[in-house]
Amino acid sequence: MSDLWLHPASALILGALLLPLIPARLKKVWLLAVPIAAFALNTIMPPGVHGQWQFLDWTLTFGRVDRLASVFGHIMSLISIVATLYGLHVKEDAQHIAAWIYAGAALGAVYAGDFLTLFLFWEMMAFSSVFLVWFRRRKESPAAGYRYLLVHMAGGVCLLAGIVLHASTPGSSFAFEAFEVSKMTPASWLVLIGFLVNGAVPPFHAWLPDAYGEGTFNGSIFLCTYTTKTAVYALCRGFAGLDLLVPLGVAMALYGVVYAVLENDSRRLLAYHIISQVGYMVAAVGLGTEMAINGACAHAFANILYKGLLFMGCGAVLHMTGQSKFTELGGLYQKMPWTFLLTLIGGLSISAFPLTAGFVAKSMIVAAGFEAHNLWAAFLLMLASVGTFLHTGLKVPYFIFFGKNHCRPETWERAAEPPWNMMTAMAISAFLCLFVGCYTPYLYDLLPHPVHYHPYTAYHLSETLQMLLFTAVSFFLFLKKLEPEPTISLDLDWPYRKGGRMFLWLAQKPVQFADNCLGEFYRVGGIAGLMGSARLAGWFDGRVIDGVVDGLAEAVRKLGQRLRPVQRGAVQENLTLAFALGAALLIVLWLVW
Numbered sequence: 287m288s289d290l291w292l293h294p295a296s297a298l299i300l301g302a303l304l305l306p307l308i309p310a311r312l313k314k315v316w317l318l319a320v321p322i323a324a325f326a327l328n329t330i331m332p333p334g335v336h337g338q339w340q341f342l343d344w345t346l347t348f349g350r351v352d353r354l355a356s357v358f359g360h361i362m363s364l365i366s367i368v369a370t371l372y373g374l375h376v377k378e379d380a381q382h383i384a385a386w387i388y389a390g391a392a393l394g395a396v397y398a399g400d401f402l403t404l405f406l407f408w409e410m411m412a413f414s415s416v417f418l419v420w421f422r423r424r425k426e427s428p429a430a431g432y433r434y435l436l437v438h439m440a441g442g443v444c445l446l447a448g449i450v451l452h453a454s455t456p457g458s459s460f461a462f463e464a465f466e467v468s469k470m471t472p473a474s475w476l477v478l479i480g481f482l483v484n485g486a487v488p489p490f491h492a493w494l495p496d497a498y499g500e501g502t503f504n505g506s507i508f509l510c511t512y513t514t515k516t517a518v519y520a521l522c523r524g525f526a527g528l529d530l531l532v533p534l535g536v537a538m539a540l541y542g543v544v545y546a547v548l549e550n551d552s553r554r555l556l557a558y559h560i561i562s563q564v565g566y567m568v569a570a571v572g573l574g575t576e577m578a579i580n581g582a583c584a585h586a587f588a589n590i591l592y593k594g595l596l597f598m599g600c601g602a603v604l605h606m607t608g609q610s611k612f613t614e615l616g617g618l619y620q621k622m623p624w625t626f627l628l629t630l631i632g633g634l635s636i637s638a639f640p641l642t643a644g645f646v647a648k649s650m651i652v653a654a655g656f657e658a659h660n661l662w663a664a665f666l667l668m669l670a671s672v673g674t675f676l677h678t679g680l681k682v683p684y685f686i687f688f689g690k691n692h693c694r695p696e697t698w699e700r701a702a703e704p705p706w707n708m709m710t711a712m713a714i715s716a717f718l719c720l721f722v723g724c725y726t727p728y729l730y731d732l733l734p735h736p737v738h739y740h741p742y743t744a745y746h747l748s749e750t751l752q753m754l755l756f757t758a759v760s761f762f763l764f765l766k767k768l769e770p771e772p773t774i775s776l777d778l779d780w781p782y783r784k785g786g787r788m789f790l791w792l793a794q795k796p797v798q799f800a801d802n803c804l805g806e807f808y809r810v811g812g813i814a815g816l817m818g819s820a821r822l823a824g825w826f827d828g829r830v831i832d833g834v835v836d837g838l839a840e841a842v843r844k845l846g847q848r849l850r851p852v853q854r855g856a857v858q859e860n861l862t863l864a865f866a867l868g869a870a871l872l873i874v875l876w877l878v879w
Contacts, residue, residue: 320370321363328360352781357583392515412435419509498554499551515586530572542565632715640723729846
């Protein structure tokens with residue numbers, strides 16, 4: 287353990303707490319300096335174990351730095367710079383504070399070496415990120431935020447229960463290490479459920495499009511980065527090779543694609559596609575081979591870049607026009623050409639177009655599936671990639687920037703390129719998407735295992751281009767069928783939305799009625815009877831008890847007055863008389879007996 291060590295999260299959290307004290311003229315400098323400091327601390331942090339504290343019988347480890355943690359820490363601290371730059375013009379300090387604490391908590395969870403530290407930062411993520419939904423301040427925002435918070439609290443309870451059971455098992459270690467996936471215990475299942483909730487694995491996924499589509503234009507960049515990717519890291523750390531994760535991941539990849547195709551809101555579409563993309567990573571964790579784990583980490587790294595870029599593009603449209611639904615947009619390339627170009631780069635990258643980050647990252651997972659002879663999973667993941675290009679690479683840019691113009695006059699008048707800081711952040715993300723795709727050592731050298739994968743082969747290039755060409759032709763052939771419609775797609779949040787309303791109805795109607803009846807019965811039968819008993823007891827006490835006691839006292843007083851003349855003050859006479867009376871009484875008792 288090094289003598290001097292500063293956690294990257296400390297820069298973000300401390301910077302957030304000090305932000306309100308910074309003078310207005312220096313605030314933008316502070317907003318850029320803090321995430322840059324966090325990235326610098328992450329970059330210079332040496333491998334090893336740092337920041338160990340003794341707490342009761344446990345050793346808390348705040349800095350377990352290895353290659354698995356470092357690759358996630360690198361991209362998470364890097365994107366905090368880009369996301370903060372994107373929202374640099376936001377004047378509300380609270381938004382930046384919530385975003386930085388959220389980002390710092392994610393870094394804390396990634397570098398946590400024990401379960402207690404992990405849980406501390408895990409819950410800090412949930413409580414800080416919900417404000418990025420509430421700060422949008424629409425009438426739908428409070429409900430969406432509360433649903434988000436309730437789901438994450440339920441996941442946190444499962445995680446805590448699993449940690450407690452695991453810690454109470456004889457011979458178990460409190461360190462956050464890999465579970466024995468071949469012998470899953472109740473503790474490990476509970477921890478897994480806690481991770482899956484944050485990973486938005488169906489049926490625990492509905493919170494993601496519900497909340498991320500409702501987040502602020504800049505807060506959604508943070509939201510799409512940290513929660514799900516921290517869950518992917520936790521799965522890589524704890525459950526690599528768990529077979530169950532393969533079908534779950536494949537189902538996620540397909541499920542997210544289907545709902546993204548149906549979605550009318552651009553940011554909810556991107557949120558659904560996060561579920562699909564995280565599905566690739568979950569399936570890779572389930573495969574558990576070195577190539578698969580490398581693929582999960584590489585895809586998480588690349589996804590943060592291009593998904594952040596896509597949310598920036600749609601967020602720029604929302605910020606400048608006030609609209610995010612396809613049925614209220616269209617033709618904006620005339621007003622926002624640079625935003626269109628940068629968003630298109632993000633769409634091509636997420637579709638694994640050659641020379642982009644997605645091409646060199648996502649394909650590693652599919653290759654790992656074929657290498658592990660898990661053919662059904664590999665082919666279904668390839669099918670999901672077709673849907674990715676269909677809705678994110680084509681549907682998003684086409685129906686926002688081209689297609690039929692559905693903009694209202696006031697929307698069209700407002701439309702323009704966003705402020706310079708937003709454009710710069712988008713340009714940086716677009717550059718990184720292309721840089722990672724063209725210079726693979728930048729990413730591959732960060733991965734936890736040695737990389738023996740070469741994406742730029744003739745077979746892979748021809749296969750990818752054929753799939754993309756087929757998807758593009760199909761999109762334009764069936765363009766009228768893919769026209770967005772202002773509809774709502776029922777998802778698995780419907781049961782708990784309706785269940786919550788039913789619970790509220792039960793509480794307000796039958797349960798309240800029963801409570802009122804019980805209260806009335808108590809008032810009429812219970813309280814009336816109690817008061818009657820009290821009155822009877824009072825009468826008995828006043829008439830009977832007090833009568834007997836007072837009567838006895840009066841009799842004693844009168845007897846004393848009558849005996850007073852007998853008392854003449856001679857002690858000997860009194861004693862003689864008393865003994866004589868006592869002897870006479872004993873003789874009478876003996877004769878009677």
